[in-house]
Amino acid sequence: MAYLEIKGATKSFGNFTALNGVDVSVERGEFFTLLGPSGCGKTTLLRAIAGFNDLTSGDITVDGADLRRVPPHQRDIGMVFQDYAVFPHLSVFDNVAFGLKPRKVPAAEIRTRVAAALAAVHLEKLADRLPAAMSGGQQQRIGLARAMVINPRLLLMDEPLSNLDAKLRIELREEIRDIQKQVGIATIYVTHDQEEALAISDRICVMSAGHIEQIGTPQQIYGNPQTRFVAEFVGTLNRLAPGAATDTLVAGLGVKNAALWAIRPERLALAAPGEAGVAGTVTRYTYLGREAHVHVETAVGNLAVQVANPGMAAVSAVGDAVTLRLDPASLLAFDADGKRIGAEP
Ligand SMILES: Nc1ncnc2c1ncn2[C@@H]1O[C@H](COP(=O)(O)OP(=O)(O)OP(=O)(O)O)[C@@H](O)[C@H]1O
Ligand SMILES: [Mg+2]
Known part of the structure; x- marks a missing residue:
């Protein structure tokens, strides 16, 4: 059994089906990307994993445990969103420490864990600064450190680079990949940028209109597309x-x-x-x-x-x-x- 198993995930909003029987399995330490056009259901699937939206039907297990029975705040899932969602009035340190306080982590341990998370994203020198004056890339690094510091079972990232300019996007995607490989947290990453998906992923899941077209390594997705949709969405045809x-x-x-x-x-x-x-x-x-x-x-x-x-x-x-x-x-x-x-x- 894979680390994360999603079986038959279906989500309806009224009579609209946003997810239609999606099966996904993600291995321990894997960088797994959901790739697809706007509206295909990527965020809906992430939100179901995080617990913000329950599925209409289907199963989600992590390490064999049924995730749908666990309330969102107890799921131990780190999330990074498109908008940076940093608190402007809190220092970089306090932003990263934010998720640890309700978990009753002792102060000394908070200091060491935050320091380690900030070092991983190369922000250790800016711990005392306020994020307001920081660049988008730096703010997104804060978001990443905040998600990682809780030692999550899963890291979910929803288009974390889409608000950054092209050059920074490429820099940061390489950094995200390096950091993920270092810490080894199974990661589900959402993008609609095919090049980003090819560059960053161990495996890619191409989605269209609430279903899966193909799951494979970047090489399989580009070099051996199973459907016309995949061949046209990834690369030029x-x-x-x-x-x-x-x-x-x-x-x-x-x-x-x-x-x-x-x-x-x-x-x-x-x-x-x-x-x-x-x-x-x-x-x-x-x-x-x-x-x-x-x-x-x-x-x-x-x-x-x-x-x-x-x-x-x-x-x-x-x-x-x-x-x-x-x-x-x-x-x-x-x-x-x-x-x-x-x-x-
Ligand atoms: N709360 C909701 N109520 C009704 N429809 C919804 C709701 N949330 C999502 N949808 C619909 O479900 C479909 C999938 O939405 P979703 O946000 O998962 O797409 P996405 O793949 O993340 O797209 P994007 O790349 O634009 O972020 C869309 O058609 C959307 O309009
Ligand atoms: Mg989305």
Whole structure:
């Protein structure tokens, strides 16, 4: 049995079903991410684990114990939210100590535990400051220290980085991952940012409209998507236009029932002069330094091509005739229900 087991989690609000039979298991020490578009039920699931909202039906156990029977304040769960939720009138130290006082922890132990939590988030030098004058990243570190200091059984984080600017988001997500690996608390992290999910997680659970599409490692989610939804939500997907040209391209693959053929931009390349491939015309060229994004109009659709290390020379201009190197074995096929055909299990 896994450390956290969620079975058949269903939550209705009136006649709207926000969660529909969700099964999730999280191992001890695992960094587990819920990823999905707005409204898919991520926060609803976190709130059910924390006890802010009970499920309509389903089971949640931690370490074998039934969590739904434990009142929220006794669940020993640390939470970090999108807004920093620090108390402006309390020092950094007192903010972090806040959760320990009602637990009747002796003063000396409070001092050592708060000091350790502040050291983990690199705020030990700012313990006496008031948070008002601190940056968003620092305030979020306070929130993280406050959640960890109670030695929770689980750490829940709901989009903790979404109020920060792009550079700080990347810095802090790496820090969060390092800290989580150090302290080893099983963590459920919510984001709708696919790159963040890939970067930070041991496993990702992709959700859509109250159900699970796929659970897997970042590599499995990106490299072996089980559904069209996952393939489109995580990364970029070129859809081939249905028609004779696409039929000819895939004819040798022997796949029946495909309703959609698609390919990732990094699986396409600009062919060398004279090389065989799919002929097309450049409709857009975006140079981004270490890569370039080239859009090419072809008989099988307008395809985005990701060119690594474009350098100084390899510049195509809008209107150029180019040939695309396209290995049919790199194509992804989906059936009419959006299930991937030929996915590895
Ligand atoms: N208290 C409530 N009453 C009625 N409907 C609710 C309630 N809470 C959530 N919902 C609905 O349940 C669905 C899931 O909401 P939830 O907040 O879990 O989504 P989310 O995945 O966290 O989205 P976001 O990325 O925008 O935070 C939404 O359609 C939302 O409107
Ligand atoms: Mg939410």
